[in-house]
Amino acid sequence: MKKSLLSALIAGLFVAAPVLAFEPFAVKDIRVEGIQRTEAGTVFSYLPVKVGDTLNDEKAAQSIKALFATGFFKDVRIEVDNGVMVVVVQERPAISTINFVGMKEFEKDVIIKALKETGIGEGRIFDRGLLDKAEQELKRQYLTRGKYGVNITTTVTPLERNRVGINFNIEEGVAAKIKQINIVGAKSFREKDLQAQFELTTPGWLTWYTKNDQYSRQKLSADLEKLKSFYMNQGFLEFNVDSTQVSISPDKQDVYITVNLTEGERYRVSSVKVAGDFNISDDEMQKLVSVKAGEVFSRDRLNASTKAIADRLGKEGYAFANVNAAPEIDKEKHQVAFTIFVDPGKRVYVRRLNITGNTKTRDEVVRREIRQMESGWYDADKITTSKQRLDRLGYFTEVAIETPAVAGTSDQLDVNVNVAERPTGNLMLGLGTSSTDKIILSGSISQSNFMGSGNNVTMQVNSARSYRTYVFSYTNPYFTQDGVSQGFDIYHRTVNTLSTSIAYYRSASTGAAIRFGFPIGEKESIGVGLGLDSTKITAFENSPPKYREYVGWTSGEASLTKLSLPVTTSWSSDGRDSFFFPTKGTYQKASLEVAMPGGDLKYYRANYQLQHYFPLSQRFTLMLNGEVGYANGYGGSELPFFKNYYAGGVTSVRGYKASSLGPYIVEDGTTYRLGGNKRVVGNAEVLWSLPGMDKSFRMGWFFDAGQVYGSEDKFSLSDLRYSTGLSAAWVSPVGPLRFSIGRPLNKGEKDQSELFQFQMGTTF
Known part of the structure; x- marks a missing residue:
C-alpha cells in the first residue's frame, strides 16, 4: 500500500517546520513514475537521496524542491511502497513549434534566435511565465521601430505526446512618424538651425530608408548630446537641457518631441596656461593649444588641444599621459580661464604585438605593415600609421588597434590588432551580345x-x-x-x-x-619597369x-x-586613410614612359595626378582630383597615333561617351576621334555614405571637366568640356562597381553624350 507523503501544494512551505508524515526508513529502491520524455537517470541525478539512505521529512522536502528547480515538472509527489521511494511527476509540455502570423517588420530567424535568449525555443520546456516575458520583449522590439499600435496575441495549442505549439498572431499596424520637434528656450539661434543638429527628423525624401522619422530613445539621447556640443562650441558654458517630453497622438500615428533648454550666457576665454612636468618646450606646447585668449569658448577646440598634447607625449612613449583642463569661471565678466594640467606618467614600451581575426591572411602580411615594434618605446604616430597602412591594403573591412596596459606593470602595454577580412578574390564570367561584337565572352x-x-x-x-x-x-x-x-x-x-x-x-x-x-x-615610393612590346x-x-x-x-x-622597349619610372605618395572609400588624405602620382633607342618607336608619355579628400562632416567628403598628361616623339620621330590620349567616359569626364572628346575628323558624315598628345582632366565630387553601408557603398554628386588637345592645338580653358551628375560606387560580391548618371553642360556640336555609364572590376 502506497502512502502519500508530500505534494506540490506544500512545496512553498519548506521553510516552515517539517510536517512529520511518516517514520524515517531505509530506502530499498527508488522508482520514478509519470515520465514521458525525461530519462529516469536524469531524475535520479537531481535527487539528494540514494538507495540505502534514510528518508525522512527533511530529505523528502529537499527532493521535491530539487526536482521543481529543474523546471521540467509542474507537479511532484513522493510516495512510499514497502520501503521503495516512489517519485511521481507530471512533466511540463515541450515546445514543438513556434509560428508567426502577420510578421513583416522582422525576419523570422532573427526573432526565433532572440526568443531563445528568453528561454522560448523549439524543443525547450514550456513555461507560461517565460512566454509572457517573450511576448513583452517582442512588443518592445516593435516599439523601437515606431510600431506603437502593434497588437500581439499569443495562443498555446496542446499537441500529442505532451507537446504544445505556440502561435504569435501579430497586427503590426503603421509605424508612427515624428510629426514635430519643438525646441523651447532658444534665444540665440533659430529653431531650424538647432533642429539641423538632430538625426531625428520629420518625414523627408530619404527617411523611408534611414528611418530617422521614427522615434528612438537612443537617437534622441545622442541628438541631445549633439545639441549640447553645438552650444558648448558657441561659448555657452552653462547650457543645460532641462527636460524632454515625448507624446504620441491618440491614433498612435504621430509623435511629438519637445525639448526645454536653458542657454545661459556666452563665455569668452580669458587665459590658457599649461602646467605640469613634461620634456616638451613651452613654445611647442603652446602651438598644440588651439584655444586662445579672447576667443569665444569652444569645447571642441579645448578637447582638440588636450588630445594634441596627449598625442605629442605619445610620440615620446608616454602612452598613459593624463591631460586635463581645469576651468576657472568668472560669472560676472562671463569669462573662463583654463589651466591644462599635464601628467606624462611613466614612459612605456610595447611588450607584445597580438594579431587576431586573420583566418586567411598570414600573420607576416599584417606584421610587415605595422610600424610599432615589439620591445620598442610606444609611439602613437606609429600606431596611427600602422592602421592606415592596413586599411590601404584593401584586404580588410575593419581594422581595430587597442593598446591595453599589461596587468601588474606600469611601463608596459600590448598592441592588439584585430582585423575583419574581406573577400579579396574576384571571379567574373560574362556572356553578352551587341550589334557590333556579336557574342562577347x-x-x-x-x-x-x-x-x-x-x-x-x-x-x-x-x-x-x-x-x-x-x-x-x-x-x-x-x-x-x-x-x-x-x-x-x-x-x-x-x-x-x-x-x-x-x-x-x-x-x-x-x-x-x-x-x-x-x-x-x-607614404612614398618610386617604381621602375622594363618591357618588350611588339x-x-x-x-x-x-x-x-x-x-x-x-x-x-x-x-x-x-x-x-x-x-x-618601353621603360617606365614613377613616383607616388599615398596619404589616404582607406583603400576603397577614403575620407581624408592626399594621393599623388607622377609617371614617365619612354620608348628607348634600340626599338622601332621613340616616344615618351608623362602623367601627373593629384587627388585630395576633405572631410566635410562625419558622413560627407569632398574629393578633388586633377590629371594632366603630355606625350610626344623624340629623336626626329613623331608620337605614334596609337599612343594618343583620349577622354570622356566613367574614368574621366562622365556624361560624354568614352574616348569621344578631343580632335576629330569627319568622313561621309561620320565623326571619328583622333585623340591627342595633351590631356587635362579635373573632377570635384561630394561623396556620402548610406547608413549601415559605410564600407561597401557610397554615392556622390560630381562636376567633371576635361579635354584632349592635338599637337598643333594650344591649351585653352574655353575648350574644356564640363558635366555634372550623380555617381555610385559599390564593393559588390563580384568586384568593385562604379556607376554614373551624367549630363554634359557645354556639349559641342560633334560631342557624343552618354547618360548612364558603369565600370566593373577596378578601384575607385
Whole structure:
C-alpha cells in the first residue's frame, strides 16, 4: 500500500517546520513514475537521496524542491511502497513549434534566435511565465521601430505526446512618424538651425530608408548630446537641457518631441596656461593649444588641444599621459580661464604585438605593415600609421588597434590588432551580345591576397571584337624584407576601333614587362619597369590619311609591325586613410614612359595626378582630383597615333561617351576621334555614405571637366568640356562597381553624350 507523503501544494512551505508524515526508513529502491520524455537517470541525478539512505521529512522536502528547480515538472509527489521511494511527476509540455502570423517588420530567424535568449525555443520546456516575458520583449522590439499600435496575441495549442505549439498572431499596424520637434528656450539661434543638429527628423525624401522619422530613445539621447556640443562650441558654458517630453497622438500615428533648454550666457576665454612636468618646450606646447585668449569658448577646440598634447607625449612613449583642463569661471565678466594640467606618467614600451581575426591572411602580411615594434618605446604616430597602412591594403573591412596596459606593470602595454577580412578574390564570367561584337565572352580571376600571402595574381580574358585582352599579372609587394616590390605582366591585346568613336584602325600588341617598386618614405615610393612590346598596326581605306601613311597603305589593308622597349619610372605618395572609400588624405602620382633607342618607336608619355579628400562632416567628403598628361616623339620621330590620349567616359569626364572628346575628323558624315598628345582632366565630387553601408557603398554628386588637345592645338580653358551628375560606387560580391548618371553642360556640336555609364572590376 502506497502512502502519500508530500505534494506540490506544500512545496512553498519548506521553510516552515517539517510536517512529520511518516517514520524515517531505509530506502530499498527508488522508482520514478509519470515520465514521458525525461530519462529516469536524469531524475535520479537531481535527487539528494540514494538507495540505502534514510528518508525522512527533511530529505523528502529537499527532493521535491530539487526536482521543481529543474523546471521540467509542474507537479511532484513522493510516495512510499514497502520501503521503495516512489517519485511521481507530471512533466511540463515541450515546445514543438513556434509560428508567426502577420510578421513583416522582422525576419523570422532573427526573432526565433532572440526568443531563445528568453528561454522560448523549439524543443525547450514550456513555461507560461517565460512566454509572457517573450511576448513583452517582442512588443518592445516593435516599439523601437515606431510600431506603437502593434497588437500581439499569443495562443498555446496542446499537441500529442505532451507537446504544445505556440502561435504569435501579430497586427503590426503603421509605424508612427515624428510629426514635430519643438525646441523651447532658444534665444540665440533659430529653431531650424538647432533642429539641423538632430538625426531625428520629420518625414523627408530619404527617411523611408534611414528611418530617422521614427522615434528612438537612443537617437534622441545622442541628438541631445549633439545639441549640447553645438552650444558648448558657441561659448555657452552653462547650457543645460532641462527636460524632454515625448507624446504620441491618440491614433498612435504621430509623435511629438519637445525639448526645454536653458542657454545661459556666452563665455569668452580669458587665459590658457599649461602646467605640469613634461620634456616638451613651452613654445611647442603652446602651438598644440588651439584655444586662445579672447576667443569665444569652444569645447571642441579645448578637447582638440588636450588630445594634441596627449598625442605629442605619445610620440615620446608616454602612452598613459593624463591631460586635463581645469576651468576657472568668472560669472560676472562671463569669462573662463583654463589651466591644462599635464601628467606624462611613466614612459612605456610595447611588450607584445597580438594579431587576431586573420583566418586567411598570414600573420607576416599584417606584421610587415605595422610600424610599432615589439620591445620598442610606444609611439602613437606609429600606431596611427600602422592602421592606415592596413586599411590601404584593401584586404580588410575593419581594422581595430587597442593598446591595453599589461596587468601588474606600469611601463608596459600590448598592441592588439584585430582585423575583419574581406573577400579579396574576384571571379567574373560574362556572356553578352551587341550589334557590333556579336557574342562577347569575358572572364577574369584575380586574387589580391593570393593564399593569404599578400601577393597579387590576375588572369584576364575579354573576347569583345573592339577590345580583346589576354593578360597574366603577378606582383609581390615584399620581394625583399624592406618592402621592395617585384612584378611582371604578360599580355596580348587587340584593338579594333570600327565600332567605337575612334578613327578606324586595328592593332595587336604582344609583350611582357617586369616591374620593381622601392619605398622611399612611409607614404612614398618610386617604381621602375622594363618591357618588350611588339605591336602590329593595320590601316584600311576608311582610315584617316595619317594612319594610312604611317603603315604605307596603298590599297585594301596594310600592316606594319613595330618593336619597342618601353621603360617606365614613377613616383607616388599615398596619404589616404582607406583603400576603397577614403575620407581624408592626399594621393599623388607622377609617371614617365619612354620608348628607348634600340626599338622601332621613340616616344615618351608623362602623367601627373593629384587627388585630395576633405572631410566635410562625419558622413560627407569632398574629393578633388586633377590629371594632366603630355606625350610626344623624340629623336626626329613623331608620337605614334596609337599612343594618343583620349577622354570622356566613367574614368574621366562622365556624361560624354568614352574616348569621344578631343580632335576629330569627319568622313561621309561620320565623326571619328583622333585623340591627342595633351590631356587635362579635373573632377570635384561630394561623396556620402548610406547608413549601415559605410564600407561597401557610397554615392556622390560630381562636376567633371576635361579635354584632349592635338599637337598643333594650344591649351585653352574655353575648350574644356564640363558635366555634372550623380555617381555610385559599390564593393559588390563580384568586384568593385562604379556607376554614373551624367549630363554634359557645354556639349559641342560633334560631342557624343552618354547618360548612364558603369565600370566593373577596378578601384575607385
